[in-house]
Amino acid sequence: MTLRQKLGQSIVVGVTGTEDAYSLVSNEPVGGIFIGSWTDKSILTNPANLKRINDASRIPLMVTVDQEGGRVSRLSSLGIDSPSARELAASQTPEQVRELAARIGRQLKAKGITVDFAPDVDVSDESDDEVIGDRSFSNDPETVTTYGQAFAEGLESAGIMPVYKHFPGHGHGSGDSHLGVVRTPPLSQLETSDLVPYKTLLQNPGNAGVMVGHLIVPGLTVGDTPASLSAKAIGMLRTGQPYGGPPFNGVVFSDDLSGMGAINQQFPINVAVQRFLVAGGDIALWITTDAVPSVLDHLEAAVKSGRLPEQKVNASVVRILRAKGQLTC
DSSP states (O other): OOHHHHHHTTEEEEESSHHHHHHHHHHSOOSEEEEOTTSOTHHHHSHHHHHHHHHTOSSOOEEEEOEEETTEETTGGGTOOOOOHHHHHHHSOHHHHHHHHHHHHHHHHHHTOOEEOOOBOOOOOOOTTSSSGGGSSOSSHHHHHHHHHHHHHHHHHTTOEEEEEEETOOTTOSSOTTTSOEEOSOHHHHTTTTTHHHHHHTTSOTTOEEEEOOEEOTTTSOTTOOGGGOHHHHHHHHHOTTTTOOOOOSOEEEOOSSSOHHHHTTOOHHHHHHHHHHTTOSBEEESOSTTHHHHHHHHHHHHHHTSSOHHHHHHHHHHHHHHTTSOOO
C-alpha cells in the first residue's frame, strides 16, 4: 500500500448520496463512508448503487451509520427502527435486546451497512430529551454494561461491527459537544461510574470498536484539548490504565470532527484529523467529502515531516484491515 492508501483507511466521511460517494471512492482511497440523516437513502435501497461504490474501492469499505434506536434512528424511513436504549432497559430482558439487535443487524447487513455506531454505553441520569438522555440505558453502570453488551452481541452475530460510545463518558457532561466544549466530572468520579461499563465490555470485545468523545476530563485531559485529541485519553483506552480496564487494541473512532462545536470552534478539519491520529486514534470521522483531498495531502506531509509517525499509521491500518476481515493475524 502507498502512504496515501494507508492514510485513506483512517478516513470515514459522510456522503450526500450515490454520486457523492462514487466520486469520492473513485478518486481517493478512503476507508469508508457514513450514511447520515441527510444522505439520499437510495444509496441503500438500490443494491446496484452501493455495489458500484464498493467496486470502485480496492479495499472493502466500511459503510457506517448511527442506528441506535429511539431518536437516533437514521434508517427509520427504511423500516429499521427500535425503541430508545432507556426504554429497552426498562421493558425488555437482555436476551430480548440481544435478539432485537440481531434482527436490526440482519436488516442493516441486507442494506449493505457494515458498521453501526451503537450501542451508546454512556451512564446518564439526564432527562430523555437531553444530548444523551434516553440514548443511555441507565444511570446504573451495571445495567448499562448488561444491556450494552447484549445489543453489541446481537449486532455482531449478524455480521455488523458495533461501536461503543462515547469514551470516557458523555452521560454526566456539562452540555452538548455538538454545540461547544463539554466538561465531565473528574476522572476519579468517572472511574466509579461512566467508565465502569468499559471495564467489562472491553475484556472480550469481539470485533467491536470504541468511539472517543469530544470531552474535557479534569485529571485526564490538558487545557482545552478534548479526549478525542488527547494522547493521554486514548492511551488510557489502549492500556486500560489508570482507570482499571483491560487493554484495548481494537479500532478507535473519533466522534464527528467537522460538524461539532467542541472541535470546529477550535480546529480546522485537517488539524483535527492529524491530532486525532497522532493521539493514537485509528479512524477519523466527519460529515462531508469536500475536504478529503486536502486532508490526505496534509496527512502525507505530516508523515514525511515526522509530525505523524508512520508506525502509528501502520498500526492503525493493521487494526482496520483486521476489523474488515482482510487480515487474520
